[in-house]
Amino acid sequence: MALATWWGWSNGPSIALAIALAFGFGYGLTAGAVLRAGLSARQALGVALAADTVSILTMEVMDNAVILAVPGAMEAALADVLFWGSLAISLVVAFVVTVPVNRALIARGKGHAVMHAFHQHH
Numbered sequence: 001m002a003l004a005t006w007w008g009w010s011n012g013p014s015i016a017l018a019i020a021l022a023f024g025f026g027y028g029l030t031a032g033a034v035l036r037a038g039l040s041a042r043q044a045l046g047v048a049l050a051a052d053t054v055s056i057l058t059m060e061v062m063d064n065a066v067i068l069a070v071p072g073a074m075e076a077a078l079a080d081v082l083f084w085g086s087l088a089i090s091l092v093v094a095f096v097v098t099v100p101v102n103r104a105l106i107a108r109g110k111g112h113a114v115m116h117a118f119h120q121h122h
Contacts, residue, residue, distance in 0.1 A: 001067070001087060002078060011074050019060050026056045034115065050114045058101045059094045066090035 004014035030048040031041075039047065066089060067073045073086035105111025 001083075005076075005078055005083065011068075014074070015064050018064065022060050022063075023052075023056050026052045030115065047114055050110070051112050054105060055098055055102050055111060058098045062094035062097045063090045066093050 001014060001018050004017050009017070027045070027048040030052050031044040034044045034047045035041065067086055070082070070086040070089070072082055076083035076086070102111055106113040
């Protein structure tokens with residue numbers, strides 16, 4: 001959101017960029033970790049998709065819903081408290097909603113549980 005706001009983008013492209021970056025960085029961090037564990041790039045992508053899709057999707061839906069619900073948040077400038085305050089609140093709400101989703105997935109052997117086989121213990 002900060003980049004799109006800085007660049008003066010409208011709401012649609014701002015949200016699209018935020019979602020694309022969230023998925024890109026989320027998948028990239030997971031894929032990088034399992035690549036270091038010895039998986040091929042194709043296998044690492046599969047693990048990242050399985051481990052992170054529901055989590056990132058939940059986080060992004062909540063994050064963007066809160067920002068869209070706060071009057072004026074999407075129009076606020078980087079120097080405005082409203083911009084940073086609504087962003088902080090949206091991330092807290094998204095985190096609080098996503099943690100139980102991730103816990104439920106892990107309890108069912110899904111989500112981040114698919115990565116447990118690739119953790120290296122030192």
